[in-house]
Amino acid sequence: NWSYLISSVASEHPIPGVNTAKFLDAIMRIESSGIIDRVSSSRPPSCGLMQFQATTANIYKDRCGISHEITCEWLRGKDLKSGETLEKVARASICMSAEYFKAIKSSLCYANGKGEPKDLAAGYNGGDGCYQENLRGNALALSKSCSNQTTADPKYNLSCSNSRPTLRYECLWNNLSHTTCNTGFVETRDYVAKFNSCYN
Numbered sequence: 001n002w003s004y005l006i007s008s009v010a011s012e013h014p015i016p017g018v019n020t021a022k023f024l025d026a027i028m029r030i031e032s033s034g035i036i037d038r039v040s041s042s043r044p045p046s047c048g049l050m051q052f053q054a055t056t057a058n059i060y061k062d063r064c065g066i067s068h069e070i071t072c073e074w075l076r077g078k079d080l081k082s083g084e085t086l087e088k089v090a091r092a093s094i095c096m097s098a099e100y101f102k103a104i105k106s107s108l109c110y111a112n113g114k115g116e117p118k119d120l121a122a123g124y125n126g127g128d129g130c131y132q133e134n135l136r137g138n139a140l141a142l143s144k145s146c147s148n149q150t151t152a153d154p155k156y157n158l159s160c161s162n163s164r165p166t167l168r169y170e171c172l173w174n175n176l177s178h179t180t181c182n183t184g185f186v187e188t189r190d191y192v193a194k195f196n197s198c199y200n
Helices: 003-012 020-032 054-064 086-106 117-126 183-199
Strands: none
Touching (some): 003 086, 020 086, 020 117, 054 086, 117 183
């Protein structure tokens, strides 16, 4: 259980607008249950405590004190370099996750700047891109299928709090007539439900 590392990482790498420690703890519980030697069945695999792909981890490694190339094996604690410990790997994994969430939070597509913590979790699971034209990933793109159908120019439905538009992962439909289900984000909607249970 690596939860004891979260508080210090959260204080050094805060994610604006969220309870960073609580947020990172929720993600770690969902992704790995705190078990460092986790690897997904996806290709390429997601690895370690926070279930990062090595290519993504390498983008943020410098901000977390890691200078060598990161591999899936390293994220799992199986390829330690000289002088490294499992604790260093665990701490770096949590740190890189925090930095990744900061990048999502500062992106232009984060619900037009009005995203919620659950949207960060959705982007982590379903892709943080916001391009509507890309039909894969991009969970944080504005939904075309849950738009207001009364005009030719889509006006996006707001969330329950009327604070932001409906995002692609939230819409249950894949077409404006609402006859085709949005099956591409079933896993992401389930992930967000788990996140809300842990974070709230």
